[in-house]
Amino acid sequence: MLTVTKKERPFAPTWRAPFESFRRDLSNFWEGLRGDNEWEWFDTMTPSLDMSETDNEIEVKLDLPGMKSDDISIQLNHNLLIVSGERKEEKEEKNKSYHRVERRSGFFSRTVTLPCEVKEEAVEAKYKDGVLTIALPKGETAKSKKIKIKG
Incomplete structure (x- = not known):
């Protein structure tokens, strides 16, 4: 699998800095809402x-x-x-190991x-x-x- 790492640009124009920080924070927030995470209880x-x-x-x-x-x-x-x-x-059976329990x-x-x-x-x-x-x-x-x- 190819991993792409995005590097910060230390010499980016200063007017972008607050927006870049906001974009990064918003991106992290949305990433946290998808998949296996602590937000699943919210659904x-x-x-x-x-x-x-x-x-x-x-x-x-x-x-x-x-x-x-x-x-x-x-x-x-x-x-x-x-x-x-x-x-x-549904009751979980004692002799089974559950890997995922997603049905609400x-x-x-x-x-x-x-x-x-x-x-x-x-x-x-x-x-x-x-x-x-x-x-x-x-x-x-x-x-x-x-x-x-x-x-």
């Missing part, structure tokens, strides 16, 4: 989410692999959709603002292959209507 379990819309409904999909539907909660509060749950931690466990909550009013009583959810799909039919006032122009 919480936040599920990815897609929201799409048709004339009649809003559809929200969340990636929740490895969960049971009983461990997922869905709430609708006006135009806020709240999906929360808990992924249970614990509580999560994801709140998204819906773009329009929905019919709360007609909302449906299904969970299959690690994907939660929520169908939210639009309320009558939210559906688009074509207005005929007179004249």
Whole structure:
């Protein structure tokens, strides 16, 4: 493997010095956030989410692999959709040596603002292959209507 070492330039113009120091500090900061480091605890379990819309409904999909539907909660509060749950931690087996444990466990909550009013009583959810799909039919006032122009 080729190793490249960047040397400091002692005779660089003096106006660059504060900026070079800042660049180096910022670079070190971002390097510290990637890979194997002490910042991994900062990464919480936040599920990815897609929201799409048709004339009649809003559809929200969340990636929740490895969960049971009983461990997922869905709430609708006006135009806020709240999906929360808990992924249970698996017990480590005593006769195994673990090299990496990266799969997250614990509580999560994801709140998204819906773009329009929905019919709360007609909302449906299904969970299959690690994907939660929520169908939210639009309320009558939210559906688009074509207005005929007179004249």
